[in-house]
Amino acid sequence: MSDRNRNVIGVVVLVVAAALLPYIVGEYWVGIGTEAAIFAIVAIGLNVLIGLGGLVSVGHAGLFAASAYATSLAQQRLDLDFVTSGLVAITVTLLITAVFAVAAVRTTGMYFLMITLAAGMLVWGLAHRWSSLTGGENGSVSGVRPGGLTRYYQYYWVVLAVLVVVALLLWAFQRSPAGMRVRATRDSAARMTSLGYSPAGQRFVAFLVSGAVTGVAGVLYAGYYPVVSPSTAHLSMSILFMLMVIAGGSAVFLGPAVGAVVLTVLRAAVSAETARWATVMGVILVAVVLFAPEGITGTVRDRLRPRRDPDPPVAVREPVTAQGQR
Amino acid sequence: MSGGELLLTTFNGLSFAGLLFLVASGFTLIFSLMGVLNLAHGTFYLWGGYIGLVTLAATGSWLLALLAGALGVALGGGVLERLVFRRVRGMELNEVLLSVGISLVLADLALAQFGGDSLTIAPPAALAGSIELGGLVVPRFRLAVIVAAVLVMIGLAVLLRRTRVGAIIRAGVDDEEMLDALGLNVRRVAAAVFVLGALLAGASGVVGGVFFGVYPGADAEMLLFALVVVVVGGLGSLHGAVVGSVVVGLVYSFGVALAPDLLYFVLFGPMLLVLVVRPRGILGGRL
Secondary structure (H helix, E strand, O other): OOHHHHHHHHHHHHHHHHHOHHHHOOHHHHHHHHHHHHHHHHHHHHHHHHHHOOOOOOOHHHHHHHHHHHHHHHHHHHOOOHHHHHHHHHHHHHHHHHHHHHHHOOOOHHHHHHHHHHHHHHHHHHHHHOHHHHOHHHOEEOOOOOOOOOOHHHHHHHHHHHHHHHHHHHHHHHHOHHHHHHHHHHHOHHHHHHOOOOHHHHHHHHHHHHHHHHHHHHHHHHHHOOEEOHHHHOHHHHHHHHHHHHHHOOOOOOHHHHHHHHHHHHHHHHHHHOOOHHHHHHHHHHHHHHHOOOHHHHHHHHHHOOOOOOOOOOOOOOOOOOOOOO | OOHHHHHHHHHHHHHHHHHHHHHHHHHHHHHHHHOOOOOOHHHHHHHHHHHHHHHHHHHOOHHHHHHHHHHHHHHHHHHHHHHOHHHHOOOHHHHHHHHHHHHHHHHHHHHHHHOOOOEOOOOOHHHOOEEEEOOEEEEHHHHHHHHHHHHHHHHHHHHHHHOHHHHHHHHHHHOHHHHHHOOOOHHHHHHHHHHHHHHHHHHHHHHHHHHHOEOOOHHHHHHHHHHHHHHHHOOOOHHHHHHHHHHHHHHHHHHHHHOHHHHHHHHHHHHHHHHHHOOOOOOOOOO
16 A cells, blocks of 8 residues: 555544544533634644744744634624634734735744744734733623534534645645645755745745634634633744644654644643643743654654665755744 | 923833943843844843842842842843853754743743742832933933943943953854954854843842832833844944834833723834834945
């Protein structure tokens, strides 16, 4: 059996097992499963930037929260149903993503990270301070679910189905000419320029795709959680998303999803015992960087499958230095 | 806004700019030499505040509190540099991620130790109260912060431009390998700069504690301000930090007075504008 077939079968088995979850565990853990699936959508969306584009964004909680707030506000203020408000929210998120992207795509490395960080915090600041719109610290009421699918296990299936569809679409994007151009820009922006492509343009496309997927997750989150609060947009949330990608392994397509599931379950388990989740998260981040920079899936893959090629081709990458430095 | 209010808001903005410069100069210094974007800088600031607070309560001496805050954080920064950052030297992304992990842990430990309330540091007795300055009544402490920031600025400029150590630092920014080949211990210089940056962060934490109090979340806010300052002014440039601090300080001060609801927007508007027009900041470049 080829590697490819084995991978496909493995993923199908995983999806079926995930779909059976409500028959095995109770409401609480199905809730955690719903959250994990939502975060998995964010993580694979964020990986379009981190893995495919080589651009680390620490501002995705801003996009996620913007979408969740937009969903909630469209439902509360405009009295829209789930699907319509979701479409409105995704459109709003795409616009905000475009603003983020315009500010960030001319840079790479540290500058990109710093700009996305600041942009994400801007959303947090607005959610926090603009209380006439967002409800300030109290947050905005959400929790509207699609008609006929309001029970907790039904909603879990909805989220799971969306995750599968998003993953398939991103897989297709990754292999499309547009996805290839994003990857090529990561590997050598100079060569892309000499071929007549704009590196900033390719990064812009990657950012928009990533933002759209994050927007979808934000809509689902608004349906899952009864209230959208500023903490959704907080820096620690952006760091959590980034950690999911890196801990899961950004070089493997479903690695970030694995990271999302592991960290969400871990967070639920740790939070039940102690209030020191942030410490645990920080220690995990340090440990991953120092000891497993390829992430969970990358490390496992390297162990399971010793490289057939004794002298593997080294990816030629331009050194990622902050622009303006040296 | 009357003439008096205008002057007072400007003064407040400048004094805040002084604090911002103290924070951002260390941040930009570390970046320019080591290429480390130290996202734990805000947490260094926070711990400086807490150490100062504890020392003040124990000894009653404000000067000791300032020293303890600065030196305590400098020591902690030195240890972290030695144990953690040195292991991933040269790998920029890993360095940033490590600093994020460290800041998460340190901020959480501070929360566990000191709780979630905002604790205020009283200004030193000699700088309490107000003083009349050309018809404008201003708090002495804020005036002192402006003076201190100018002194630190001059000190750093002299250190970088006029001393042998400064020459080594600048040479390290330009060509680290050459410096290494000349037999200078670049690692030690880099570590010293890191400690100096941490020292400034710790000291500004004590000063900031008088301005805003010390509370969980102050770390992220101050980091954010420092980021905006260096993005506006230009990362890795001391002049840039000065320009950025003044711009952000004034924008913040007028933002609070005129449109508190949209404060963040007012703050980020100029930043986004600078990024689109000049991605490297107004004075982006070298030290």
